[in-house]
Amino acid sequence: xxxxxxxxxxxxxxxxxxxxxxxxxxxxxxxxxxxxxxxxxxxxxxxxxxxxxxxxxxxxxxxxxxxxxxxxxxxxxxxxxxxxxxxxxxxxxxxxxxxxxxxxxxxxxxxxxxxxxxxxxxxxxxxxxxxxxxxxxxxxxxxxxxxxxxxxxxxxxxxxxxxxxxxxxxxxxxxxxxxxxxxxxxxxxxxxxxxxxxxxxxxxxxxxxxxxxxxxxxxxxxxxxxxxxxxxxxxxxxxx
Numbered sequence: 001x002x003x004x005x006x007x008x009x010x011x012x013x014x015x016x017x018x019x020x021x022x023x024x025x026x027x028x029x030x031x032x033x034x035x036x037x038x039x040x041x042x043x044x045x046x047x048x049x050x051x052x053x054x055x056x057x058x059x060x061x062x063x064x065x066x067x068x069x070x071x072x073x074x075x076x077x078x079x080x081x082x083x084x085x086x087x088x089x090x091x092x093x094x095x096x097x098x099x100x101x102x103x104x105x106x107x108x109x110x111x112x113x114x115x116x117x118x119x120x121x122x123x124x125x126x127x128x129x130x131x132x133x134x135x136x137x138x139x140x141x142x143x144x145x146x147x148x149x150x151x152x153x154x155x156x157x158x159x160x161x162x163x164x165x166x167x168x169x170x171x172x173x174x175x176x177x178x179x180x181x182x183x184x185x186x187x188x189x190x191x192x193x194x195x196x197x198x199x200x201x202x203x204x205x206x207x208x209x210x211x212x213x214x215x216x217x218x219x220x221x222x223x224x225x226x227x228x229x230x231x232x233x234x235x236x237x238x239x240x
Contacts, residue, residue, distance in 0.1 A: 028068045028096045032056055033089075041066070058084050062201065072098040073209035074190050081119065081201040089129045091193040094206075095142075101212055103183040108176025109136050109208040111148050111192070117201040118157040118166045124200035126170070128153040129193055134173070136208045137189040138182075144191075145180060148173040157200075170204065179213045 029038045030049065035057060042049035047068040054061040060083055066076035074094050082088050111134040118124035132147035157168035190208045 028074075028094070030064075030066065031093045031095075032059065033091055055083075058082070058088055059090065066094060068096045070098070071209070071211065072096055072184075072188055073207070074188065075207050076190070077203070077205040079201060079203045080196075082196045082198055085198040087125075087195055087197050089193065089195045091191070093189055093191050095187055095189040097187055098184060098210070100186075101184040101210060104179050104181050104213040105138075105184050106177045106179050106211045106213040107136065107138075107145055107209065108174070108178065109134075109146065109148075109190070109206070110172055110174035111204060111206050112170050112172035114170035114202060114204040116155050116157045116168045116170055117203070118159055119201050120199040121159045121163055121165065122199070123159065123197070124157040124166075124168070125197045126153075126155045126200075126202055127195050129195050131193055133192060133194050134206065135191040135193075136175075137191060138184050138187070138210065140186045142187060142189050142191075146175050146178065148175065170202070176209075177211075184210050 027038065028042075028047070029036055030041055031037065033056075037054070037056060038049075040054055041051060041061075041064055047070070049064065049066040049068075052061075052063045054064070060081040062079040062081060064076070064078045066074070066078075068074055074096055076094060078092070080090065080092075082090075116124050116126050128149065128151045130151060132144075132151070133149035133153055134147060135144045136146045137143060138145050155168050155170050157166045159166045188208060188210050190206050192204065192206060194202070196202055
C-alpha cells in the first residue's frame with residue numbers, strides 16, 4: 001500500500017513539474033506593427049532568438065538578440081532600419097508567458113543607451129508617437145506598470161562634415177526595483193513604439209524583469225523593532 005501511494009505521489013509530482021515547466025517555457029512572441037515574426041526570428045521555438053538580416057513589411061532588422069528567461073525576464077537588443085522614404089511609426093512587442101507570481105512583485109527595467117543613425121545623409125529623427133517609447137506590461141489584458149521616455153521625446157542625427165552617416169545617442173532610461181502590490185499571473189511584455197524618418201536606423205537595448213518581492217516575516221520585523229529600541233535606549237544612557 002505504501003509503495004502504491006509513493007508511486008502515485010511520484011507520478012503526481014512529475015506531472016505537476018512537467019506542467020509547470022511547460023507553462024514556464026511556453027512560446028514567447030515578437031510582433032512588429034501587428035505582424036507576428038516569432039517564427040522568422042526564433043526558428044522552431046526556444047528562449048533565445050538571435051540573428052541578422054530580416055526584411056519585414058516596411059522595415060529591415062539588421063540584427064536582433066532577444067533572451068527570454070522563465071524567472072521571468074526579457075533581455076533584448078535590436079537594430080531596425082525604416083525602408084520607406086517617409087517617416088513611419090513602429091510598434092514592437094515582446095511577450096513572455098509566465099508562471100504565476102503572488103503579490104507583491106518587484107519590477108525593474110531599462111531602455112538604451114541606444115543610437116540613432118542618419119543612413120541616407122539627409123538627417124535622422126526619432127520621436128515618440130504620442131505614447132511612451134517604452135512600456136513594461138503585466139498580465140492579460142496587458143496593463144502598463146511602468147513607462148520610460150514619456151512624451152515629448154525627440155532625437156536627431158545630422159550628417160558628418162564629410163557628408164557621411166551621422167549618429168546621435170539615445171540615453172539610457174531605467175526604473176526599479178519597484179515593489180507593486182499585485183500579482184503577475186500570465187504574461188510580461190515590453191512594448192517599444194516610436195516614429196523614425198525614412199531610410200534611417202535605430203539601435204536599442206531593452207530589459208524587463210519581474211520577481212517575487214522580498215517581504216520581511218512578522219517575526220523579523222519584531223526583532224528589528226526590538227533591536228532599534230535597544231539602540232535608542234543605549235544611546236539615551238550614553239547621553240545622560
